[in-house]
Amino acid sequence: MSQKTPLYDQHVAAGARMVDFAGWAMPLHYGSQLAEHERVRTGCGLFDVSHMLVTDLPAAARGMLRTLLANDVAKLDERPGHALYSCLLNPQGGVIDDLIVYHREEGGYRIVSNAATRETVAEQLSVAAARAGIACQVRDDLALIAVQGPQAVGLLERCYGDAAAPLLALKPFGCHQLGALFCGRTGYTGEDGFEIALPAEQASELWQRLQELGAAPCGLGARDSLRLEAGLNLNGNEMDETISPLEAGLGWTVAWEPSERDFTGRAALEQQRAQGLACRLVGLVLDGRAPARAGYLVQTEAGDGVVTSGGYAPTLGGPIALARIPRQADEETCQVVIRGRPVSARIVRPPFVRHGRVRV
Template identity: 55%
Template sequence: MNRKTALHAEHVAAGAKMVAFAGWDMPLNYGSQVEEHHAVRNGAGVFDVSHMTVVDIAGPGARGFLRRLLAGDVERLAEVGRALYTTLLNETGGIVDDLIAYRMRQGYRLVVNAATRDKVLDWLRTRVTGEVTVAERDMAILAVQGPEAIACCESVGVLRAAVLPARFNAVTAGNRTIARTGYTGEDGLEIMLPNEEAPALWRGLLGAGVHPAGLAARDTLRLEAGLNLYGQDMDESVSPLAANLGWTVHWNPQERDFIGRRALERERSAGVATKLTGLALTVRGVMRPGQRVVTEAGEGAVTSGLFSPTLGYSIALARLPAEASQAADVLIRDKPLPARIVRPPFVRRGHAE
């Protein structure tokens, strides 16, 4: 039996096609995922992302604990409300999960993937030393995204008791945390709130002209924005250096001995053998995960591939030999089709890069 979010009845009422996702019953689309995609690029869309796992880390040892566990350094979160996108690594430098860490008034809040919930909670709890509490929070999360998202949120009073946070910051107002973050490449807010308050906010946003958007649109939007999906573009067999996430690793100060650091240092000095990069298909067709990619430097594979509604052609993330550049052939139904090797993102704030 899959878990249902507090918005389940709202999804059904909005005509959602519901699917099982990471143990949850989630909306795939509300009719047309392409329309939902364009609504987010051109106006505003709202996603129910309550399936994501919210974990609060508190206690006097919280900061030291996260400085040991995360590849990014929470010490850099100089003020309450600041956020950091980073990874949780294992001893070999493989990615256990990617997450956002927020500095809260009391400790830190981590938002981790739904599919990795049990693994990550176990990972955190078994590594606790000293006075640290690890508490999962059962709450709803609405991601309102798009160029009109903030104006729509303001029109329904989301920011009545809070100032608009700066990008990649959060504010707490009463029992809500409002973060200026997202997974679409657009401006917008992610609102964490008690389950019982979620349906009214959802209905208010829809009434303000915000388009409901499902998991399928979330996937096309995040790939256009060049954002990795855990379990598809990265997993425990891949380090952040090989997953285009080197920027999420904070090497300084050198004495910060985070889990996986030594493995990453070895990989960095030996040279990273593969890279995760973008592909843009130059002919008709659609790249899909698992397809083989042939380059002059050797072979690789598509990790995420789909048709980009914004660009009108197929885009992908692919794991390729580090030396591969410029051109590749993607084997689509055994036919080699030409693609350009490009640096993600493909789309930023509504426009082709």
């Protein structure tokens, strides 16, 4: 039986089409995925992301996190109120999960990770914390609401008045505690916005208030088409426990220095880097109207590749995809086999869309 977020009743009352996602009952859409997608690109959309895992760790977890994560939380030492994006790896260098680590202004760390890897990540963090003799608190008492779109800033200003000033001043990947609300200038849409953690019992009131001010509730469908246009990886598609961050286009999230920091998976990544990568992650803009789906064959002059994510891009008005192709493939076009028929595609560098503008 699917678990329910604190906003479940709000979704049902609004007529959302509910689906099971990673063991959670979540809204797929509220009538029109395309309209929700467009609302985020041009206005402001709301996403219930309370199914994600929120874990709080004390400041003493710094050393533990430097060993666990491929990125280095030491970058945040002089930057309380900021966050970084990182991958949690297995010893073979594969990606267990990608997550955000916030260095809270009042001290300590808050980690937000994905729903599909919830149990695995919770166990990894709790075991490591127990070995280090520090506390590890899973925050199931919190709800998470993502407020995304070019009008997100103005909407929060209208919602909170002068008290919102510290939130509006945040730069990307900044964070601030505003009373009971913990706000990060983060998101998964390619647009400006915030992700807000707050007590579960206060979630419905904020959800309703934001709608009254002009935000539109959005479901998983729009969330996926938005992140695909933004060229953002999806765990389980662009990376998994057999794919390294180097192969997933996330080499920039690996902190190689200082060289003595021996994080989990480092030896495997160093070997892979020394040998050279066999593949690379690219974007594809397909001819015609037929969408490519994960698992479809990609044909290049240097050999075959595979679509990792694909679908219709409302902002571009056609199908796009992310794909893993041979590193040596240097041509500008390829073929995607859709229902047994090769379809021409242009190889591009993501993102396809960022801040409402087509980039390819």
